[in-house]
Each structure stands twice: as structure tokens, then as C-alpha cells.
Amino acid sequence: MKDSRPAEDHVAIRRRRFCPACGGRFTTYERVQLRDLTVVKKNGKREDFDRDKLSRSIRIALQKRPIEHERIDQMISGIVRRLESMGDSDIPSDTIGAIVMEALARIDTVAYVRFASVYKNFQAADDFEEFVHELRPPAPSSEDD
Known part of the structure; x- marks a missing residue:
């Protein structure tokens, strides 16, 4: 027996299943995958794209932030869809990092600054200060009339 319905992020099918051998119930999630993606690292090394690795790094950046889990799942699904629809199965890691940022x-x-600190390999407090300074809009100038 199985019960199927769309998952919370509306890009997966959630199925409740029943094992006739042991009587246990379990849930599976099925996602449409447009193509197999390969991540091309800065050093030229290639590895299969891992949605779970992407999810972990995003969730670490968002740890203890007031963002709902559903919104995070939607963001991750959106990033993956964008990567899959880029037209090439080889995706540079820089491209993935830029899309996540x-x-x-x-x-x-x-979370943006947290992720950037790892992605851009900040080495000192000055790196943070410079990055955050770039985020701030310029202060309005007070011109004398």
C-alpha cells in the first residue's frame, strides 16, 4: 500500500509505504532530476553534484536564523533547478557559490556573510570588515546649499 502526495516544496513526491515482509511503514521522497550534474572544482577536480552537500552548507549558514525550514527547502530546490536548467552538465564550483550567495x-x-566567509576563504577580521562595508549602502552625503 502507498499514499502519494506532493512534498512541502512542491518539487518532490512524498510516498508513505508499507513493507509487507516486516509490517513497517516508511516515507520516500522522489524528485525529478533533469540531468546528472558534475561539479568542476577550482583545481580541475570533478565530482558528482550532491544536493545533500549543498543543503548542508546552506543550512549551516542559516543556523539559528529566523528562516522557516520550508523556505530553505524551496530555496535549495530553486538553486538545483537553476543549475539543472543551465544547459551544461559541468558546473564550475564558482558558479554554484555565486548562485547560493x-x-x-x-x-x-x-547567512550571506557566513556563507561568504567560507566561500571567499576569509583569513582575518579585516576580510569580514571589507566585505560587510561593501554590503552597506553609501551614507547620504550632506551637501550645503
């Missing part, structure tokens, strides 16, 4: 910047600036 763009998505995080829209929902939480603290």
Missing part, C-alpha cells in the same frame, strides 16, 4: 543575500544577510 545570490539566494542567501535575498533572504538573510547574516
Whole structure:
């Protein structure tokens, strides 16, 4: 027996299943995958794209931030769909990082800075200060009339 319905992020099918051998019930999630993606690292190394690895890094950046889990899942699904629809199965890691930073910047600036600190390999407090300074809009100039 199985019960199927769309998952919360509306890009997966959630199925409740029953094992006739042991009588246990379990849930599976099925997602449409447009193509197999390969991540091309900066050093030229290639590895299969791992949605779970992407999800973990985003969730670490968003840890203890007031963002609902459903919104995070939707963001991750959107990033994956965007990567799959780029037309090429080889995706540079820089491209993935830039897309993630763009998505995080829209929902939480603290998570954006956290992710950037790892992605851009900040080494000192000055790196943070410079990055955050770039985020701030320029102060309005007070011109004397």
C-alpha cells in the first residue's frame, strides 16, 4: 500500500509505504532530476553534484536564523533547478557559490556573510570588515546649499 502526495516544496513526491515482509511503514521522497550534474572544482577536480552537500552548507549558514525550514527547502530546490536548467552538465564550483550567495543575500544577510566567509576563504577580521562595508549602502552625503 502507498499514499502519494506532493512534498512541502512542491518539487518532490512524498510516498508513505508499507513493507509487507516486516509490517513497517516508511516515507520516500522522489524528485525529478533533469540531468546528472558534475561539479568542476577550482583545481580541475570533478565530482558528482550532491544536493545533500549543498543543503548542508546552506543550512549551516542559516543556523539559528529566523528562516522557516520550508523556505530553505524551496530555496535549495530553486538553486538545483537553476543549475539543472543551465544547459551544461559541468558546473564550475564558482558558479554554484555565486548562485547560493545570490539566494542567501535575498533572504538573510547574516547567512550571506557566513556563507561568504567560507566561500571567499576569509583569513582575518579585516576580510569580514571589507566585505560587510561593501554590503552597506553609501551614507547620504550632506551637501550645503
